[in-house]
Amino acid sequence: MIITNQRLESFVNSPVMEMNEKIQLKKLASKQSIRVENLDVYIEEQHILKDINLTIPEKSITCIIGPSGCGKSTFLKTLNRMHDETPEVKIKGKVYVDDENIYSPGVNVIDTRKKMGLLAQRPCPLPMSIFDNVAYGPRIHGLKKRKAINQTVIQYLQYVGLWDEVRGRIRSSATRLSIGQQQRLCLARGLAIEPEYILGDEATSSLDPISTKIIEELFVKLKEKYTIILVTHTLRQARRIADHIVFMYLGKIIESGPTEEFFKNPKKQLTREYLSGSFS
Amino acid sequence: MLIKQYEEKIFKVIMICAAMIILGLLLYIIGTVFYKGLPALTLDMVTKLPGGGFYLGKEGGVLNAIVGSLYIISGSLVISLFISVPLVMYINFYLPPKSIFASIIRFSLDILFGVPSIVYGAFGFALMVYLGMRASLIGGIITVAMLIMPLMMRSLDEVTRLLSRDLPYALLSLGATKYEMIKVILRQLMPGLITAVLLAVGRGIGDAATVLFTAGYTDNIPASLNQPAATLPLSIFFQLGSPVEEVQNRAYASAIILTVIILILSFSARYFSSKFSKNKI
Numbered sequence: 001m002i003i004t005n006q007r008l009e010s011f012v013n014s015p016v017m018e019m020n021e022k023i024q025l026k027k028l029a030s031k032q033s034i035r036v037e038n039l040d041v042y043i044e045e046q047h048i049l050k051d052i053n054l055t056i057p058e059k060s061i062t063c064i065i066g067p068s069g070c071g072k073s074t075f076l077k078t079l080n081r082m083h084d085e086t087p088e089v090k091i092k093g094k095v096y097v098d099d100e101n102i103y104s105p106g107v108n109v110i111d112t113r114k115k116m117g118l119l120a121q122r123p124c125p126l127p128m129s130i131f132d133n134v135a136y137g138p139r140i141h142g143l144k145k146r147k148a149i150n151q152t153v154i155q156y157l158q159y160v161g162l163w164d165e166v167r168g169r170i171r172s173s174a175t176r177l178s179i180g181q182q183q184r185l186c187l188a189r190g191l192a193i194e195p196e197y198i199l200g201d202e203a204t205s206s207l208d209p210i211s212t213k214i215i216e217e218l219f220v221k222l223k224e225k226y227t228i229i230l231v232t233h234t235l236r237q238a239r240r241i242a243d244h245i246v247f248m249y250l251g252k253i254i255e256s257g258p259t260e261e262f263f264k265n266p267k268k269q270l271t272r273e274y275l276s277g278s279f280s
Numbered sequence: 281m282l283i284k285q286y287e288e289k290i291f292k293v294i295m296i297c298a299a300m301i302i303l304g305l306l307l308y309i310i311g312t313v314f315y316k317g318l319p320a321l322t323l324d325m326v327t328k329l330p331g332g333g334f335y336l337g338k339e340g341g342v343l344n345a346i347v348g349s350l351y352i353i354s355g356s357l358v359i360s361l362f363i364s365v366p367l368v369m370y371i372n373f374y375l376p377p378k379s380i381f382a383s384i385i386r387f388s389l390d391i392l393f394g395v396p397s398i399v400y401g402a403f404g405f406a407l408m409v410y411l412g413m414r415a416s417l418i419g420g421i422i423t424v425a426m427l428i429m430p431l432m433m434r435s436l437d438e439v440t441r442l443l444s445r446d447l448p449y450a451l452l453s454l455g456a457t458k459y460e461m462i463k464v465i466l467r468q469l470m471p472g473l474i475t476a477v478l479l480a481v482g483r484g485i486g487d488a489a490t491v492l493f494t495a496g497y498t499d500n501i502p503a504s505l506n507q508p509a510a511t512l513p514l515s516i517f518f519q520l521g522s523p524v525e526e527v528q529n530r531a532y533a534s535a536i537i538l539t540v541i542i543l544i545l546s547f548s549a550r551y552f553s554s555k556f557s558k559n560k561i
Binding site: 080082085086087088110111113114116118120122124126127128136137140141186189190193 | 446448452454460464
């Protein structure tokens, strides 16, 4: 199973690899859609999300903004069914991903999660090497050929711009990377399971400005192929990279629309107050 | 201000004293054992079975007890690992965080942990009588497994609860099943698991009361699970009970052997633990 760095290196420089870079990343489903209908979420007796109706535009970045505790992260977790792990959470309503309600009985939760690449607030590398971190997803989803695994790992590490930084120590522990590198590794790891959607839960909030910039640029690059939904705390970030903004307050969607329009012409009083910084 | 400085100084002295008492106690015990046992510790002690009249000062060694103890502790470790790991994973990752069932299990473990070892011995003995078994290696293994399981489970449970929730979350969001998730989590928990095993070994290998009725005692090395097995604590006990001074000193030599076995196990476990957990978060 273990291959030496040299072999990996020679593999990268082989014609196969060059070919592959041209082939680009996996071709994704041409139609991507997330549609949320009448979604209500309760945690114990608390009504966290109230009657959410939302359509996420495909192949673009949608930023969900709002003050702390407004239900942004809870909403994000409903999209990859992470609430399944907490029995206190009750979910009513429908979430259509690729025209399939992921909450209808019979839907395989693993398939749903495979479609969603998640980038969490703090990078959490798996307790294994850099290589194995990226290879983990493809391996558990059935990729066995060593060549294919090598190819996937290198491809995604290159994609997030980490390959050149780690190529000499691909077998060393992922935890030795800086936190910004770890977050990019987590992104590569998420991309390696070939999702269609990318969810970011305040993915840059623990990073320094330079790492934040790198991650933001990656998101912009990724939206050509993926539909991206980001929860963010910083309005400036939303303004920089989002195509669409959803503003939530106390579990409700107050206003949503294209970024330009949203920031220039907020329609609701509450939105204007939030944007002007009256509350946060 | 002055009072704060005194406070600081007094507490510092108290803490240093506490550390010294523990260290002194340890040195005193080890010192006594080595002082009395070292002269009696010969190669024969570890390589020979007790000959006729060994307990009266004639020649022989405690190989029977060394091998018996190792058999019993390894057997009971295997049994308790196979029960402890699934149990701890179940109550931590399959049951909801506020599960009443999990609290009941933790509470039961705390009670079992506090049960004196002689009670386990008596219980094991009663069980064996009921099943029509005689004092045997397998009886000792099962009883010692019962003794060390609560300790192992509880210490593994503690480290598992301290584990950051980010890791399971990250694994599940990659589409891992719970079983796949647990395999990765166990790697992360490896040092904690090793600690749990070491604590269990320490308690199990040194205990005399559990094996007194269940494993019995013999001057031979058991050839099957149904034969009685000697153990180091019992060997020490019998030798100390001898009126011959030479035999008493051999008891201390046996104690050295027991201590060294535990030390070797600890160091090798620590070594492998750091080897296995080089990728730990």
